[in-house]
Amino acid sequence: MKENVTRRAFLKSSAAVGAIGVIGASGTTGLLTSCSGNKKNAITPLKEPGTYYIPELPDMAKDGKELKAGVIGCGGRGSGAAFDFLNAANGVTIVALGDVFEDKVNSLADKLKAEKNIDVPADKRFVGLDAYKQVIDSGVDVVINATPPFFRPSHFQYAVEKNKHCFLEKPICVDAVGYRTIIAAAKQAQAKNLRVVTGTQRHHQRNYVESYQKIMEGTIGEITGGVVYWNQNMLWYRDRQPGWNDFEYMVRDWVNWKWLSGDHIVEQHVHNIDVFTWFSGLKPVSAVGFGSRQRRVTGDQFDNFSIDITMENGVHLHSMCRQIDGCANNVSEFIQGAKGSWSTANGETVIKDLQGNILWQFDAEAEKTTYKQTNPYVLEHVNWINSIRGNKPIEQASETAVSNMAAIMGRESAYTGEETKWEVMTASALDYTPQDLNIGKMNMSGFTVPVPGKPQDK
Numbered sequence: 471m472k473e474n475v476t477r478r479a480f481l482k483s484s485a486a487v488g489a490i491g492v493i494g495a496s497g498t499t500g501l502l503t504s505c506s507g508n509k510k511n512a513i514t515p516l517k518e519p520g521t522y523y524i525p526e527l528p529d530m531a532k533d534g535k536e537l538k539a540g541v542i543g544c545g546g547r548g549s550g551a552a553f554d555f556l557n558a559a560n561g562v563t564i565v566a567l568g569d570v571f572e573d574k575v576n577s578l579a580d581k582l583k584a585e586k587n588i589d590v591p592a593d594k595r596f597v598g599l600d601a602y603k604q605v606i607d608s609g610v611d612v613v614i615n616a617t618p619p620f621f622r623p624s625h626f627q628y629a630v631e632k633n634k635h636c637f638l639e640k641p642i643c644v645d646a647v648g649y650r651t652i653i654a655a656a657k658q659a660q661a662k663n664l665r666v667v668t669g670t671q672r673h674h675q676r677n678y679v680e681s682y683q684k685i686m687e688g689t690i691g692e693i694t695g696g697v698v699y700w701n702q703n704m705l706w707y708r709d710r711q712p713g714w715n716d717f718e719y720m721v722r723d724w725v726n727w728k729w730l731s732g733d734h735i736v737e738q739h740v741h742n743i744d745v746f747t748w749f750s751g752l753k754p755v756s757a758v759g760f761g762s763r764q765r766r767v768t769g770d771q772f773d774n775f776s777i778d779i780t781m782e783n784g785v786h787l788h789s790m791c792r793q794i795d796g797c798a799n800n801v802s803e804f805i806q807g808a809k810g811s812w813s814t815a816n817g818e819t820v821i822k823d824l825q826g827n828i829l830w831q832f833d834a835e836a837e838k839t840t841y842k843q844t845n846p847y848v849l850e851h852v853n854w855i856n857s858i859r860g861n862k863p864i865e866q867a868s869e870t871a872v873s874n875m876a877a878i879m880g881r882e883s884a885y886t887g888e889e890t891k892w893e894v895m896t897a898s899a900l901d902y903t904p905q906d907l908n909i910g911k912m913n914m915s916g917f918t919v920p921v922p923g924k925p926q927d928k
Contacts, residue, residue, distance in 0.1 A: 517686045531852045541566070541567050542614065548614070555614060565610060568605035570601065571718070620731075622652075630662065636664065637669070644729065644731070656865055659867065663861075677832040703795045705738070734793055740877045743787070753892060755782050756780045761774050774793070777789040777790075789880055
């Protein structure tokens with residue numbers, strides 16, 4: 471197995487951290503075992519090296535065949551992903567753009583011309599609900615999908631049918647119907663040898679990647695529980711402008727509408743939930759939680775969620791997220807193990823023993839010294855391009871679907887006040903598709919805030 475790149479970064483700073491550096495360099499045992507002299511404290515790997523995926527994360531992807539990309543969804547995240555892709559490698563370009571709104575397409579086209587001298591011609595700029603098909607059919611090699619999450623399953627399905635490598639921004643679905651579409655398309659992508667990377671960028675962030683390896687090596691022992699947070703101020707919203715119909719207003723304000731975003735527990739907090747499902751390798755069994763709407767300005771979503779998720783081995787994960795101004799903020803993860811804990815609080819990534827002593831800490835300064843590229847949003851594209859050019863399999867949609875469904879289970883429990891279960895939710899008819907998904911005919915009056923304990927309108 472190739473040496474983890476973040477381990478090399480850590481070794482450069484080992485002299486400064488003394489004995490901790492020895493632990494970081496020695497792999498699985500080192501001082502943690504020898505100091506104790508007690509077999510019960512010996513480190514036992516959770517997984518054997520070579521049985522789990524550790525990405526290579528160089529500054530740029532290796533050179534290779536030219537890759538022509540199409541971008542579907544040209545708003546803020548789509549524009550960001552487009553430039554992340556272009557900054558990840560030589561010999562890559564963007565040749566087609568698609569969005570529901572023409573101004574979004576033209577805005578990204580203008581930015582590509584001004585900053586990268588890439589000219590996307592008018593006949594490769596597509597507008598409307600079917601713009602995704604036109605982008606995919608326009609002769610592109612790869613697809614960057616950054617639409618509002620509701621649309622992603624059908625777009626992914628079509629892209630796989632057309633044999634396109636895909637980058638899917640998270641979340642990748644908002645309901646059970648979308649989940650099943652993603653799973654089916656992911657299986658097809660595997661069978662077709664397509665490369666699929668999702669926007670769960672922590673999988674390509676060096677402090678998380680090296681943390682994952684340390685945990686797999688057994689540094690904290692068996693995972694016994696965890697708490698994950700995304701508490702922040704109110705996210706953005708759009709004021710309705712004259713001339714906007716209901717559809718246009720909702721889609722431009724998409725992050726505040728549950729059918730489009732899945733609510734912020736799915737749209738944003740899925741990052742933190744995903745860390746736990748990734749590190750533990752476990753699926754959720756059930757979820758019970760609550761939430762409320764307090765100060766949100768637009769949309770039909772909640773402001774906060776608190777969810778108890780039971781995993782398949784009986785371990786509990788507490789999921790907490792909030793978007794309210796003037797409250798305590800915290801975006802972090804904590805995982806408890808039988809022999810220690812791991813956390814990302816206060817800007818530090820550390821592993822501690824049961825007495826609170828630091829056993830290992832990621833050295834961010836060493837990373838900056840060793841690498842030019844430290845942006846995980848770029849590194850996920852580096853890994854995607856390397857996988858395509860190097861013919862190395864990668865398919866992250868099915869893995870991301872697990873954390874996505876955990877978030878959906880928590881959301882639905884909070885909305886209804888009922889316990890949700892994996893088997894029931896994944897097979898359910900839960901479908902957030904509006905009755906009339908039509909640019910000119912939608913009526914937003916039927917989109918209401920859920921009330922727990924009260925039957926929901928269908």
